[in-house]
Amino acid sequence: MARYEFQAVRLRTGSTDSDGRLVFIDGELAAVLVLLADDVHGSSRGLWSVEVDFRFVLANSPLFTSLYDAAAWLQERNSEYVLK
Template sequence: MEFQPIKVATGSADEDGRLVLHDGKLVAVLVRLDDPNHGPAIGQWSLEAGFNGVDSAKPPLFANLAAAERWIELQIANFIPV
């Protein structure tokens, strides 16, 4: 899995992002929460977009990129295309 740094135009201080690639394909976009409005969630990573099974009705938060990687790998492993 590869995490490529990118700035994300969120309209807030939450601009530090990562494109997440699996086997060379984009599977997710993560953004680090930096806006003071996030309170205790500041510094965590949020799933902004997910593709091909890496999505969620309630986007999860991750303490670090290693935790995000584990969750994404699990989603990919359990994905059944329709």
């Protein structure tokens, strides 16, 4: 069972999306999440978005209602992604 830790950080995104979390999976920094707050995001406000994912730099990510769901998704994607 992977261990998730979240550390609150302020992000400078040039918008009001500034409430961020560093996501550690088993002690390793895996991603930076941001809470969508800016009104440009419409109905997605209040959801967590993957701002940076250190392993899948350019892939598109879904939005999450909770930090735990986001971390579980990151963890699952990391463990499923095996180059054959």
